[in-house]
Amino acid sequence: MTAETPVTDLSFEQAMRELEQVVGQLERGDVPLEDSIKLYERGAALKKRCEEKLKEAEEKVAAITLDASGQPTGTTPVEGL
Structure with missing residues (x-):
């Protein structure tokens, strides 16, 4: 990846x-x-991207429901994902 690759x-x-x-x-x-200055701006955008991806993952994990034996029974849709 290079600085030309869009962060998104x-x-x-x-x-x-x-x-x-x-x-x-x-x-x-x-x-x-x-x-x-350019590196700092790129770094700020990269940090934001990492935070967004982590939040998405946390929301997906939080949406997993477990049955009485602790096994996943499916997922509950998370709004916006």
Whole structure:
């Protein structure tokens, strides 16, 4: 994945991997100011994407219903998913 790939097209894992790279570059401090600003903006968008994907996963897990023996009986639709 590259900075040209729209953040909305990234999976959680891809966004997290790229976010780690962005943080690493910013922590090293060897990036020119203008590039640092672009990296920071990209990192903020990647962070938001990761948070959205985690929330979706949490909602899906929360929607799973269990029977008396603790086995999944199906899922309850979560609004918006």
